[in-house]
Amino acid sequence: MNEHTKASAGGCPFSGRGATFSALYHEGLWDELAEARQEEPVFFSQSDDYWIVTRYDDVMSILHDHEHFSAENTSDSATPMHADALKIMKDGGFTAEKVQSNCDGERHQRIRDVSSKVLNLRAFAALEPKIREFVNEALDRLEGRDTAELLSEVTYELPARVIFQLLGIPEEDMEQVKAWSGTRTTMNFSPSTYDQQIAGAKDMVDYWQYCVNHVKERIDNPRDDLASKLLEIRGGDDNVITLNELITVFYGVAFAGHETTTTQMTNALRALLTYRDQWEAICADPKLIPQAVEEAFRYCGAVIGWRRRAIQPVEIGGVMLQPGEPVIMSFGSANRDEAQFPDPHTFDVTRKNARKHVTMGNGKHVCLGAPLARLEVKILLEEITRRFPGLRLIEDAPVSHVKTFVFNASESLHVRLR
Structure with a gap:
């Protein structure tokens, strides 16, 4: 950390x-962030080597300030990649670029414009019957049982089955692609060891080459799926989108299109079952479910932290940042900011302004898949409350979380079905 940074905080x-x-993510995180919002809303975290921004208004300001902040570090490795891992990826032909959430300016807008012609409300709405079918197939497997672990048995595979419909990825490849996605989560958003990076680099090469081969196959044999439609829009014109950019979009959607939704589904169910009166409320009145979905995004959003880097001197929350200094916008803290959400630590499916949450971002970089995630969580809640209204948490079941600053992701959800 340079002297300029130290001075920007008014001291060490x-x-x-x-x-x-x-x-x-750790036990007590929300309490620590609540204290920070009141006492030190922007502070430098020594262990993370990032400035932490905790208040809603400051987070929104950064999300909309493209003059002073860049998104290019959004998906950088949490631990700098070792030269040996980088060599494995280079030798393996890994050429993924920064194309959507992690790029700026004209390039970001150009690629987003292309992607949104395929990933949009109309395309997502057309998936509703298939989503409901997948949900009920998963719930069918729970019938007649007393207990279940809902993450591994329901929410783990559901979003992947849905997004793979759009991508044209065969269901027999689902387990492998999900495993590669888990590796990418560790590489990009969690501290990693040398051994993890070496193994992860090999996985990322395999993941990337899978996507390359998928897109190249669609060049010769187009179908009704994402890669084929993007190739049609491209029309061989690199000014629209290059082939490598297109493959990178596919590679990104094959990861982001299901990991966060798996977590959001799991978190929503846990919150509703923890606040039992809220579960009973949506069972009694399913019209409350869309609002419950938004409250779950706010109260227990899958994404709790997102990154930016200052590119010009800028003041945020009373702290002067200099070019190059990295920031974590604490979405989890912003979503519990008392200035925006009264009684923010309570889960309330009737909360009027729950949709103001920032879990899916805001502004130019808002998540393209947010409407699909909302739809999937909504349908799951509609069907599971109809079929298993007596669902309850197994209260003494252990709950562990993935160690990452980006996701609030538990590793199990044990329930009694009746």
């Missing part, structure tokens, strides 16, 4: 809150 950034704070 390692003192006070930032000396002990970690943005990795």
Whole structure:
């Protein structure tokens, strides 16, 4: 950390809150962030090597300030990649680019415009019958049982089955693609060891080559799927989108299109079952479910932290940042900011402004798949409350979380079905 950064905080950034704070999900995180919002809303975290921004208005300001902040570090490896891992990826032909959530300016807008012609409300709405079919197939497997682990048995595969409909990925490849996605989560959003990076680099090469081969096959044999439609829009014109950019879009959607939704479904169910009166409310009145979906995005959003980098001197929350300094926007904290959400630590399916959450971003970089995620969680809640209204948490079941500063992702959800 340079002297300029130290001066920007009015002293050594390692003192006070930032000396002990970690943005990795952990027990007590919400209490720590609540204190920070009141006492030190922007602070430097020594363990994370990022400035942490906690208040809603400051987070929104950064999301909409493309003059002073860049999105290019959004998906950078949480631990700098070792040269050996980088060599594996280079030698393996890994040429993924920064194309959507992690790029800026004209390039971002050009590629987003192309992607949105395929990934849009009309395309997502057309999936509703298939989503409902997939949900009920998963719930059918629970009938006649007393207990279940809903993450592994329901929410893990559902979003993948849905997005793979759009992508044209065969269901027999689902387990492998999900495994590669888990590796990417570790590489990009969690601290990693040398051994994890070497293994991860090999996985990323395999994942990338899978996507390359899929797109190349669609060049010769187009179908009704994402790659084929993007290729048609491209029309061989690199000014529209290059082939490598197109493959990168496919590679990104094959990851982002299901991982966060798996987590959001799991979190929504846990919150509703923890606040039993809220579960009973949506069972009694299914019209509350869309609002419950938004409250779940706010209260227990899958994405709790997102990155930016200052590209010009800029003041945020009373702290002067200099070019190059990295920021974690704490979406989880912003979504519980008392200035925006009264009684923010309570889960309330009747909350009027729950949709103001920032879990899916905001502004130019707002998640293209947000409407699909909303639809999937809504349908799951509609069907599971209809079929299993007596669903309850197994209260003494252990709950562990993935150690990442980006996702609030538990690793199990044990329930009694009746």
